[in-house]
Amino acid sequence: MEIFRELDLVRSINDPIHGVIRLTMNEMRVIENPLFKRLHHIRQNSFLYKVFPSAKHTRFEHSIGVMNYAHKMLVSILENGYIAQYRSDIVKSQENFDETLEIGVGIDLCNLLLESEDSLKQTFIELRLAALLHDIGHGPLSHLFDAFAPNVDEFMIILRSDECIGIDEDFVNRIEILLGEYYKKQSEKGKTDIRIEHEHVSSYFTYKVLNTIEGITKNQIYNILTILKPELQLGERLITIFDKEFDVLPLLNDIVASAPIDCDRMDYLKRDSYFAGVPYGDYSESRVLKSMLAYANSQGKIRMGLKQSGLHAIENFLQARYEMYIQVYGHKTNEACRAMLNFVTEEKDLNYKTWSKRELTSRDFEDLYISLSDEQFVNHLLGELGEERKTALQDIKDRNLWKRVYEFEEFIDEKNKVTSLSEQFSKSFEEMKRKFGEPKFKEYRDERFPLKDVDSGAQLLEKSSKGFYVVSSQKIKEGSQIIKSLNNGLRILRVYSLDRENAGEFKEYAALNVLPILTKIKNSEN
Known part of the structure; x- marks a missing residue:
């Protein structure tokens, strides 16, 4: 008060x-x-x-x-x-x-x-x-x-x-x-x-x-x-x-x-x-x-x-x-x-x-x-962009969004930029473009480390031998198995179709010809 x-x-x-x-x-x-x-x-x-x-x-x-x-x-x-x-x-x-x-x-x-x-x-x-x-x-x-x-x-x-x-x-x-x-x-x-x-x-x-x-x-x-x-x-x-x-x-x-x-x-x-x-x-x-x-x-x-x-x-x-x-x-x-x-x-x-x-x-x-x-x-942007990107922005506005054809996830660390799974994903993407035509697809890779900054700010405090609080030598993520596991990076590998009408056909092809290969690689690595 x-x-x-x-x-x-x-x-x-x-x-x-x-x-x-x-x-x-x-x-x-x-x-x-x-x-x-x-x-x-x-x-x-x-x-x-x-x-x-x-x-x-x-x-x-x-x-x-x-x-x-x-x-x-x-x-x-x-x-x-x-x-x-x-x-x-x-x-x-x-x-x-x-x-x-x-x-x-x-x-x-x-x-x-x-x-x-x-x-x-x-x-x-x-x-x-x-x-x-x-x-x-x-x-x-x-x-x-x-x-x-x-x-x-x-x-x-x-x-x-x-x-x-x-x-x-x-x-x-x-x-x-x-x-x-x-x-x-x-x-x-x-x-x-x-x-x-x-x-x-x-x-x-x-x-x-x-x-x-x-x-x-x-x-x-x-x-x-x-x-x-x-x-x-x-x-x-x-x-x-x-x-x-x-x-x-x-x-x-x-x-x-x-x-x-x-x-x-x-x-x-x-x-x-x-x-x-x-x-x-x-x-x-x-x-x-x-x-x-x-x-x-x-x-x-x-x-x-x-x-x-x-x-x-x-x-x-x-x-x-x-x-x-x-x-x-x-x-x-x-x-x-x-x-x-x-x-x-x-x-x-x-x-x-x-x-x-x-x-x-x-x-x-x-x-x-x-x-x-x-x-x-x-x-304002709609009046400034070229035709292709203007169409994409108008589609966002109208919620005519690109359709997901397939995706895959893998856990990585910050140094693990290239894996056999991501390499195969790129090959699969190129095959999709050759089969159905390049303008129909966009590859999207999102690498997320939601908790990457967990130890860059506040420090963990513990009781000293004399009973008062001091900064611990242990980092926050080291003190918790849960936080340590959540700290893994997640790479999302995703292919979108710009052709919404035929997205179902693309999904069916990916389900039969792409996902089984990626799953096999992931299982062998695990």
Whole structure:
């Protein structure tokens, strides 16, 4: 109740997943900004509603739900630290703290924030706003819009033309460095047509939106940007533990966007499951929240840990995530939409200049994003594409989707790129094209590693020999046979028919002449 009063949570929104969500007036001002309101018209899962008709929810309500989960996560971390301190599960002497800092040691973050004037309130303010704004840079139809994103140089021209951005050299310089590093990494991968990603647009729009709200300081904006994109290194929020200073912002980044559990994943699993009308994305929220605890490390950062005693709750969460990827996001009809979208984006010369024959200014760029809904973007594209790809996009719109002829699945690791099964699949595909004619088929390979990032974020915490929490030497997936098995990659090998009328004939041929060969190879390998 104390933090409720401190934050002035005086407004509310009713949500089907969370019930009543309380908001501050500044959060309402963010929501009412045109750059945020546009998310009303951007679906969370693009064309998933072609499979699950009620899955038409948007990034608008998802973003508000993510903010609510961010608040819950931080409250739980504070409560769990306080309880651990009460039970003597938190280190109490500087000597023990210094001895275990190198591996990471659990802390009571609540009392530490209370010791720093106004830090508790400011931490909540910055976390909630970061979570609320985490998706503000998404364009219509998500990755299809990436083909229209400006390149690095074009984006810097847009930024520098913005009166409220161009004068802030610290921000502009950090963005320029970040984009330079991004360009280098993409170039090393062999990419030539390198365009910015939605996270870069999110940083820009977050600055623009927050800069319009009276009472939000530049330091707060810098902290929020750093929570969303730590590489920007614009802000910090320091607390003192046994005469050493530690930055809390890395923990807040873990809450918003870290594996294996963050507020983004917590919301979209529940929300996507609810609107798709399936049970797969459900998990025990209370048990997951109970497992969270903050820890300090030798790099001077506060990070999120997951208690080993809560490993089964983490298993439950990751199983829900795995099932949603396999049963919902990877549904054959949704994948048909994805395959057709990939085909559409192969069109040459797609770029943001199709909207204008001149260099876009920041005003043009902002107006473009505000004006486009999923539907408007598709309608615009239909006027820009060549005939073949225009037909494919219109077919998606009309739900005249490519028909699956046959498919096969195999488990792989990230190094296992070519197998005898995938080689035979390619041969079978070529035979199908020779027999029935090449234009009738499309091969689609989808390699999914739903839990590949399971050990790249929060660390597992265990009790030390002296009884307090430290970072375990064991990784999360090593601590659970279930998580380890779910961590296998899944390669889906699928052939689609563009000729819907004769798809039945193709399926019959594949059933008699292709699948038995693939099954024999798979059985011999097992």
